[in-house]
Amino acid sequence: MRIALPLTLAALVLGGCASHKPEDFNGTWINQDAITAAVKQGNLRQALNEHGPVFEWKLDVATQRASYSNGFEASDGQLSANDKQWLATFEGGATEQLSLDGDELQTVDQRGAKQRFERAKTPSGNNAPLGSSFEQALYQAYLGGAWTIMEGPGKGANVTFSDSGNVTGLPGPDRFALCLAGDCATMGGSNDSLWLERNQRGAPFIIKRNGNQLEIFQAVNRAQPDEMPMLAAGKRQWLLQHN
Structure with missing residues (x-):
């Protein structure tokens, strides 16, 4: 039977290496470096490749639980x-060393790769999937604010992308998702991609952001029928301008 390490003992063990209390590790931590680089x-x-692979941590010292998300899947582990x-x-047997440097969480994996994370300012609710806090912060920073359709269907309309995945102003779709990792990232290759849908029916689009402009292209599959789809930019569907 596994015996939990008491918090008082943990505090004594760590007393010589930092002034932080064990409970200072608690909470949701997001990869702000990846978000800043993307914008x-x-x-x-x-940006995600350079500052990944982990985008969010959730730590609970009292229950000795540590979880992280890479944008596609989540892993749950034991904290000691x-x-x-x-x-x-x-x-x-995979391990990650965790430490606090000021207000930042720093991690080091078994290969010595380092990452740093900031505490989520508005963490998602307890029932939200792990990774949601990073996703919401990314959506707000990368697509937040008001956009105007400069070219394409609905020209002149105002468009908003919410941090919860709703989109208004684009003719047709009312939900969106940025592709962060997994199969959708593989299919897009080096391209950034966006999923747009309505009533759970949708399609991928290739996007290109340049300053205050966002181009949304129809996705063309360049792969053979028996191969994994490989999406490339086809005809431009919309050109959006950030207000």
């Missing part, structure tokens, strides 16, 4: 303390 560079896939920092251990 600055415009290229979402490049060693002689210098916290350790998250996952199925198969």
